[in-house]
Amino acid sequence: MAGAVPRLSDDPALCAARDALTARPLTALFDDDATRAQRYQCAGAGIDLHYAKQRVDDDAIAALVAFAARCGLHDRIRGLFHGETVNSTEGRAALHMALRATPGEVWLAQGERVDEAILTTRDRFLQFAEEVRAGRIRAADGGAFTEVVNIGIGGSDFGPRMVCAALAPMTDGPRVQFIANVDAAEREQVLAGLDPARTLVIVTSKTFRTQETMANAHSVRRWLAEALGETAVSQHFAAVSTAIEAAAEFGIADDRVFGFWDWVGGRYSLWSAVGLPIALALGRAAFEQLLAGAHAMDDHFRCAPAEHNVPVMMGLLAVWNRNLLGAQSLVVAPYAQRLQRFIGWLQQLEMESNGKGVRLDGAPVPEATTAALWGDVGTNAQHAFFQMLHQGPDTHPVDFILPIRADHDDHEQQRLLIANCLAQSAALMHGRSVAQVRSALEAQGMTPETADRAAVHRHLPGNRPSSTILLERLDAWHLGALLACYEHRTFVQSVLWGINAFDQWGVELGKRLAGNVDRALRGEQAAGLDAETDLLIQRVLNSAG
Structure with missing residues (x-):
C-alpha cells in the first residue's frame, strides 16, 4: 500500500x-574536523x-x-x-554489464546464458570495423570509405556521438558524423560536401521502425542511390538492428546487420553493436579499452x-x-x-x-x-x-x-x-560575507556608506x-x-x-500522438486531438498553403 x-x-x-x-555551514564542518577532506x-x-x-x-x-x-x-x-528480471514492467533483465564481459566469464539473462552470443556479436562488428578501416571492405567503386554517417536517435545516437567526441584525439579511421534529429536541417548539414562514393551509412534502430531514424535513413538512401545507383546501396549501408528482414527490404545484406538484445536498454547500449561508429572511428583496441x-x-x-x-x-x-x-x-x-x-x-x-x-x-x-x-x-x-x-x-x-x-x-x-x-568548488562552499566584502571595499578607498550599499550586491x-x-x-x-x-x-x-530504472513508457505517448498529428497535417482524418492542437494544425496548414 x-x-x-x-x-x-x-x-x-x-x-x-x-x-x-541545518545550522552548521560547510566551512564549520571543515573547521571542526581536520581530517574531513581525507575521510x-x-x-x-x-x-x-x-x-x-x-x-x-x-x-x-x-x-x-x-x-x-x-x-x-x-x-x-x-x-x-x-540477470534477474529487474525491468519488471517489461519482464526483462538489464544486463548491459555483460556487454563488457571478458572471455571466460559466464553471464545469464533470466537463466539463459548470453556471454557466448555477446562475444560472437562483438567480434563480428569489431572485425567489420577493422576491415573498413583497413580498406578491405570497400565502396561500390572499389575505393576506401573515408566518411561514416550514423543514423539513429536517443540511445542509438547520444552514446556513440558522445564517445567519439570525447576521444576525438584518438581518431585514426574514417570521419564519423551523426544524424538524429528529424529536422532535415541536421541531415542536410552533415551531407553537405560529402562524397557519396566515399561514404558508409549505418542505420541504428532495433526495430527498423523508429520514425525519426527511418525518415532520415530513407532520405540518405535516396541521396546515395541518386548519385551511385541503386546497386550501390548494399555496399554503402550497414545496420545495427534485430529486424533482419526489414533491413533486407531496405537493401542491407545480412552480413552487415549487427544485432543486440532486448535486455539492453537504448541508453545503456553504446557497449553493444550500437558502438559500431566508435569502433570505426577509433579502432578495435580503443573500443576494447x-x-x-x-x-x-x-x-x-x-x-x-x-x-x-x-x-x-x-x-x-x-x-x-x-x-x-x-x-x-x-x-x-x-x-x-x-x-x-x-x-x-x-x-x-x-x-x-x-x-x-x-x-x-x-x-x-x-x-x-x-x-x-x-x-x-x-x-x-x-x-x-x-x-x-x-x-x-x-x-x-x-x-x-x-x-x-x-x-x-x-x-x-x-x-x-x-x-x-x-x-x-571552493568559492561555492566559502562564499563571501557582507563584512568581508565591506572590508575589502573600504581597503580600496571606498567610503563606509558607499561600501555598505555595494556590499550587499557582492555578497556570496x-x-x-x-x-x-x-x-x-x-x-x-x-x-x-x-x-x-x-x-x-x-x-x-x-x-x-523503489522505481524501475529500465523502462520509459513516458517516451511512447508522444510518439503515438505524433503519428496522429502527422495524419492531420497530411489532410487525413485524425480523431482525438484537443482543440488547441487542432487550431495549431490549421495555423500551420494555412501558412504552408
Missing part, C-alpha cells in the same frame, strides 16, 4: 542528521570521488547507508548482475562496501540532496571540452531512467525522484550560469568532473583549467554543496569507467526510490 512505502524524508535517522546540519573520499576503477564539500557528516552518511541496506541495495545489485574501463567499474560497484563504493556514494549523495535538502536540480560541470556531449548522454541516462512517478509495486512514489540534470563544460559555464549558482536564492549541487592530465602539450592552460575548477552566501570527480586522463579506459560509474549511480537512486 502507498501508506507503507518508506520515505527518505521521513526516516528518523536521516531527518535527525539533516536537522543537526570524505573514495576511489575505484581510476575514478576518485571527493565529497567533503557536500553537506553531510558521519551521521548522515551512516543513516544513508543504513537506509540503502533497508531498501535491499546489496541484493538488488546482486540481482542486476545475475572502453569496455575494460567499464568492466573495472562494474567489479568495483559489485564488490566494494558502500562507504568505499564510488557509484553507491554518488547515488546516496544524490538522494540526500534531492529528498532531504530539497535540491531540484543537479549541475554537472566537466572541466574538459571534449566532454561537451557528456551532459546530453547523462540527461537521457538519468532522467529517462528515474523520471518516474510510480513505484515497482504500482503505488505512487511518495516523494520527489530524479532531479533535473543540466550543465556545460568549464570554463565556459563560469561565464553563463555560475552567477546563479553563486548568488541565486536556490541551491543547485554540482558535480565537477576533472581529468588531471591533458592530451595536449599546453601545460600552462591545463594548469589554468584545473585552477578554475578547484577554485569554483556560500554553503553550496559540490563533489569533485577526478580521473587521471580522458582516455578510453577512464571514460569507460566514468560512464559505467554514472550508470550504476542511476541504479542506486532507483533502488532507494
Whole structure:
C-alpha cells in the first residue's frame, strides 16, 4: 500500500542528521574536523570521488547507508548482475554489464546464458570495423570509405556521438558524423560536401521502425542511390538492428546487420553493436579499452562496501540532496571540452531512467525522484550560469568532473583549467560575507556608506554543496569507467526510490500522438486531438498553403 512505502524524508535517522546540519555551514564542518577532506573520499576503477564539500557528516552518511541496506541495495545489485528480471514492467533483465564481459566469464539473462552470443556479436562488428578501416571492405567503386554517417536517435545516437567526441584525439579511421534529429536541417548539414562514393551509412534502430531514424535513413538512401545507383546501396549501408528482414527490404545484406538484445536498454547500449561508429572511428583496441574501463567499474560497484563504493556514494549523495535538502536540480560541470556531449548522454541516462512517478509495486512514489540534470563544460559555464549558482536564492549541487592530465602539450592552460575548477568548488562552499566584502571595499578607498550599499550586491552566501570527480586522463579506459560509474549511480537512486530504472513508457505517448498529428497535417482524418492542437494544425496548414 502507498501508506507503507518508506520515505527518505521521513526516516528518523536521516531527518535527525539533516536537522543537526541545518545550522552548521560547510566551512564549520571543515573547521571542526581536520581530517574531513581525507575521510570524505573514495576511489575505484581510476575514478576518485571527493565529497567533503557536500553537506553531510558521519551521521548522515551512516543513516544513508543504513537506509540503502533497508531498501535491499546489496541484493538488488546482486540481482542486476545475475540477470534477474529487474525491468519488471517489461519482464526483462538489464544486463548491459555483460556487454563488457571478458572471455571466460559466464553471464545469464533470466537463466539463459548470453556471454557466448555477446562475444560472437562483438567480434563480428569489431572485425567489420577493422576491415573498413583497413580498406578491405570497400565502396561500390572499389575505393576506401573515408566518411561514416550514423543514423539513429536517443540511445542509438547520444552514446556513440558522445564517445567519439570525447576521444576525438584518438581518431585514426574514417570521419564519423551523426544524424538524429528529424529536422532535415541536421541531415542536410552533415551531407553537405560529402562524397557519396566515399561514404558508409549505418542505420541504428532495433526495430527498423523508429520514425525519426527511418525518415532520415530513407532520405540518405535516396541521396546515395541518386548519385551511385541503386546497386550501390548494399555496399554503402550497414545496420545495427534485430529486424533482419526489414533491413533486407531496405537493401542491407545480412552480413552487415549487427544485432543486440532486448535486455539492453537504448541508453545503456553504446557497449553493444550500437558502438559500431566508435569502433570505426577509433579502432578495435580503443573500443576494447572502453569496455575494460567499464568492466573495472562494474567489479568495483559489485564488490566494494558502500562507504568505499564510488557509484553507491554518488547515488546516496544524490538522494540526500534531492529528498532531504530539497535540491531540484543537479549541475554537472566537466572541466574538459571534449566532454561537451557528456551532459546530453547523462540527461537521457538519468532522467529517462528515474523520471518516474510510480513505484515497482504500482503505488505512487511518495516523494520527489530524479532531479533535473543540466550543465556545460568549464570554463565556459563560469561565464553563463555560475552567477546563479553563486548568488541565486536556490541551491543547485554540482558535480565537477576533472581529468588531471591533458592530451595536449599546453601545460600552462591545463594548469589554468584545473585552477578554475578547484577554485569554483571552493568559492561555492566559502562564499563571501557582507563584512568581508565591506572590508575589502573600504581597503580600496571606498567610503563606509558607499561600501555598505555595494556590499550587499557582492555578497556570496556560500554553503553550496559540490563533489569533485577526478580521473587521471580522458582516455578510453577512464571514460569507460566514468560512464559505467554514472550508470550504476542511476541504479542506486532507483533502488532507494523503489522505481524501475529500465523502462520509459513516458517516451511512447508522444510518439503515438505524433503519428496522429502527422495524419492531420497530411489532410487525413485524425480523431482525438484537443482543440488547441487542432487550431495549431490549421495555423500551420494555412501558412504552408
